[in-house]
Structures are given as structure tokens and as C-alpha cells.
Amino acid sequence: MRKDIAITGIGSVTAAGIGAPLLWQAARDGRSGIAQNPFDWEAGNLIKQTAKVPDFKAEERFSRSELAVYDPFTAFAVVAAEEAIAQSGITAAQLAGPRTACIIGTGLGGATTMDANLHKIYALHERRVDVFSVPRVMPNAAASHIGMRHHILGPSFAVSSACSSSTQAIGLGLQMLRSGMVDRAIVGGSEAMLSAGVMKAWEAMRVLTPDFIRPFSQGRNGMVLGEGAAVIVLERSAHVTARGGKALGYLMGYGTSSDAKDLLRPDPEGAASAMRQALADADVLAEDIRYINAHGTGTALNDSNEVRAARLVFGQHADHLPMSSTKPIHGHVLGGGGAIEAVISLCATQNGFLPPTINYLEADPDCDMDCVPNQGRAADLPYVMSNSLAFGGINASLVIARA
Amino acid sequence: MTSDTEIRNRVIAVVTKEAMIDADKLAPDALLADLNIDSIDMVMMLQGLEEEFGIYIPVEKSMAELKTVGDLLAFIENQIKAKG
Structure with a gap:
């Protein structure tokens, strides 16, 4: 049994709210965050039910210069990472430097920014797109911004493997720690794709349910898409003990x-x-x-x-x-x-x-x-x-x- | 009121177009497997049906149990009646 790698912090931004305790309470109590949510523009969407993050208020959380370059997928990941890092008790000095990795998975990266640009260019015939579209859209943006906020100088990248992205990101963090490449890893994943055009593309796959998501049940007929992020702090167990930290559990x-x-x-x-x-x-x-x-x-x-x-x-x-x-x-x-x-x-x-x-x-x-x-x-x-x-x-x- | 025959003709038109099958091959007892109608054809058909009838049909378990053209047409027509 391998308990050499500890989990010392968790954070999440989901339809259950901002913070891992709210996510756990909703999961424990079976309280769904799914609702009919309107899109910002009309694209003929037949399916409008999504699991949206409530009351995120990015404009109250970030500066104007941050908002300019944060697609929602980055903003969600940054907030989840702040929560996880704070809980871990790792100091800013311990986190900074080349011995920390930051790996954040995402399927579509800045899909919201891309969809809004396409809408502006082809539907509204506007001349100005989002000036920082390119750095907002790139799938590694979330990992880079978390890294910049905390001076993380070790390996930093996105894993993109659709629905497995963040599980692979967490797994890679585990392997990097075991290999001795780094001493701690900020790992997780983020997605923000609930815009009209992206949802229309999912509709075409016929995997979205028009009524209820009923896993494993008779009568199931599809999924409901959600948005959000979760981040986990991984450390070598010996380090956690040495710095007087506390393991929440172990990634085995x-x-x-x-x-x-x-x-x-x-x-x-x-x-x-x-x-x-x-x-x-x-x-x-x-x-x-x-x-x-x-x-x-x-x-x-x-x-x-x-x-x-x-x-x-x-x-x-x-x-x-x-x-x-x-x-x-x-x-x-x-x-x-x-x-x-x-x-x-x-x-x-x-x-x-x-x-x-x-x-x-x-x-x-x-x-x-x-x-x-x-x-x-x-x-x-x-x-x-x-x-x-x-x-x-x-x-x-x-x-x-x-x- | 749309007649059953009219609905059937419109459904057949969608199936022939989206699955690229000749209408004369769509005998009720013809096997979907023999016509090489696979999961990609099914998704294409469901898109065509949305455009023709304005209804959204998700992929559900019972679709995997459809064996013949007759099964397929009956499934689609039931969906249209339920949702149309």
C-alpha cells in the first residue's frame, strides 16, 4: 500500500457553489445544480439545461488587467487553486520556485472566448474581436496563470484528453512526485463551455438529455453539461510531516x-x-x-x-x-x-x-x-x-x- | 392533422438522405446491419429528423436494440408522435 503522496488541499468551483465544502454537501445530500439557463445569444438551442456556476462575479474577484486575459475556464481554475493552496498551509515561499509543478487539464480551453469571437465576426459583423483572444483560448492558460500568481517555476502545462483531462493531470502530478522531479504539484482541471455555439455542437452528438440525467437507471437518455474547476495540492508525505502540515488523504x-x-x-x-x-x-x-x-x-x-x-x-x-x-x-x-x-x-x-x-x-x-x-x-x-x-x-x- | 403516411414518407426521406440508403432497400424486415447503418448514420439521422420535424431525439438505450428497418421507422414515428 502506497501512502507516499499526500493530498493536502482541495478547492472547487462548481454548480454547487464556490468552495469544496459546498460541493461535498451537495453531493452528499443529492442536491442538483442543474437548471434551465439562458444563453447570451440565440443559436437555435433546443437544450438549455446546464449546471452553471452560480454567482461567480469574476469582476469582483479579479483586476481589470486579469479579467482582460482570463477566459472563464482560467478564472474558475485560479479560484479553485487559491482555495486548495490556502487549505494546504504551504507558504508562498515554499510554493514558489522550480520544485513545484502546475498541471491543469481542460477539454476545450477557452471555448467561451472562441465562441463569442465567432459570434462577433460572423453574426454581428463586428470589426473588433477580443483583443487577447489567443492567450485566453490557449488550453495551458489556466496552468500559466496559476503559476504566475504563485511564482511556480517547475513543469507547467495542460493535459487535454476530453473527459479524462483532469484525471490524467492528477495522475501525472503523482508520477512527477514519485520520480523526484518535483516536491509538490498543483493539479486539477477546468472547463467553461456553456455558450450557445458549443452547446449546439454537443446537441448534435445527441448525448444530451432533454429531461433528466439518470446514471445507471432504466430510461436514461443522456448527460447534462456543467462548468467549473477543481484543484488538488499533492505533496510527498515526508515533506508534509516535516513542515508540520496535515494530509487530508493520500493519492495512492x-x-x-x-x-x-x-x-x-x-x-x-x-x-x-x-x-x-x-x-x-x-x-x-x-x-x-x-x-x-x-x-x-x-x-x-x-x-x-x-x-x-x-x-x-x-x-x-x-x-x-x-x-x-x-x-x-x-x-x-x-x-x-x-x-x-x-x-x-x-x-x-x-x-x-x-x-x-x-x-x-x-x-x-x-x-x-x-x-x-x-x-x-x-x-x-x-x-x-x-x-x-x-x-x-x-x-x-x-x-x-x-x- | 398530418397523416401517418405523410409522416412515414418524410421519415423515409430523412433516412435515405442521412444514411445514404436507396429508398427501395428500406423493406420493413431488412436488417439495419445488412444495410450497414451504424452509430454514425443514426446520429446523422437524428440531426436530419430535428431539422425536418423540429424534435430533439437523444441516443437512448432502446436504439441499440433496433434490428430492422421496421423497428427503426416505428421508433422514430413514436418519438415524433410523443414530441411533435
């Missing part, structure tokens, strides 16, 4: 795999491979895992695929292994989703409580695992897993232990 293992079969249709062998690698990396047995925070998108294909994959890995233990999806709470946040769900997974271990899968109607024989339907419950959770299964066939899993 990471596994990732590629289906290399179909761009959109998931494959249970690929997902199973990522889960097995994460267990091996953590040096735990399948039976040690007491909860899985599923990718659980609520689409017809994902959920049955994920259950089949979990059954391949966990065998008979899957009969007693709860696997819930919290996406009906915070929406599918794409490149931010894995980090948001890792935060929830950690909170589940700390609180000894299984967050429910809400909106559940009745059992689907193709999803025959306990998805903690509708009502959360207390449980002893020493070790848990969090999965991300992305378009492109990219799978990633984390194993997290309580402190």
Missing part, C-alpha cells in the same frame, strides 16, 4: 489506457485496464476498494460499459461495491470533471459517506451494481476509486485513501 494510484477502437463507443476492456493499473500502482487489492465514483454520464452507452468494466476488474466483489455517479449534482464538466469527482471521492473517505446517484427510476439489468440510488448512506471508506472515461477511448482511474 493512477492508471490510464486507450481503447484504440472507436472514437465514441466505449470499450469495457479499455476501462478495465485503467482500473487494474490504478489498483496495481496503489498496491491494493480489488477487494480493498469500497466505493467507486463512476464516470457515470447517464448516456445509454457509458453506464452499461462502465459496469461491465468494473465487473471484469472486481469480479464477485462488484456485488458488494457501491459505484455512484455525482454528475446529476455538478453536471458533466468534461476536462474539469475528473478533478471535481476526485475531490468528492476524497470527501467521501473523510466523511465515511457514499454520495447517491439521484434521479434514479428503476434498475437496468445492464447496470447491475449498487449505484447508491437516490439516497446516500454512511459507509467505512478506507480506499476508493474515481474513473474518467473519455471520447477518444481514453480511460483514467485514481485510487484515493483516507488519511
